[in-house]
Amino acid sequence: MRLVQGQMGLSWQITLRVLTKALAKDGDGAKRAFTAMMPMQKINAAAIEAAVKGE
Template sequence: MTIARNTICLWYDNDAEGAARFYAETFPDSAVQSILRAPTDFPSGKAGDVLTVQFTVLGIPCLGLNGGPAFRQSEAFSFQIATKDQAETDRYWNAIVGNGGQESACGWCKDRWGLSWQITPQTLTEALAAGGGEAARAFAAMMEMTRIDVARIDAARRG
């Protein structure tokens, strides 16, 4: 087993394995590497319960920790996924929201485990980086959206 030197640790109530498998099925360059199970019974679980899951999301090393209900995910941490077009934006958005997740504003959504995702078409990032009127128009259009509409962003960029 290879352990990455720097790993993002994500706290789950009790389904780190399910989350990791969902991410591996949904995103390219994503996989479940290993599952560590409790060797004996412990105060909040039994021998064989999943303790941690090593996985990658788009090449980013992560560790899913089944820490229980003490802590919840928040928007203070999110994965930002840069998408190339509307089809890719829709594919990821629909996978997350359609699998027990929920929509939020401006391209943000949450998966069923409460983890936040920003599904961000590259055209939006490019518009904001351009500055001036182009950025202002794209930003105003984005502020009215849940899932980002690439055609509307592109139209806003043009004025």
């Protein structure tokens, strides 16, 4: 996720599709993705994909 602020002072978040797809899944894959994501300072898409697969 990334927080972006525009010229007019409006802020919004950009979220990687990998992350939203992983967290939208049911069951253990989503739990593993969430657990893998929480300690990250920067989102690592490859690590999230690996967590969903159980690697």
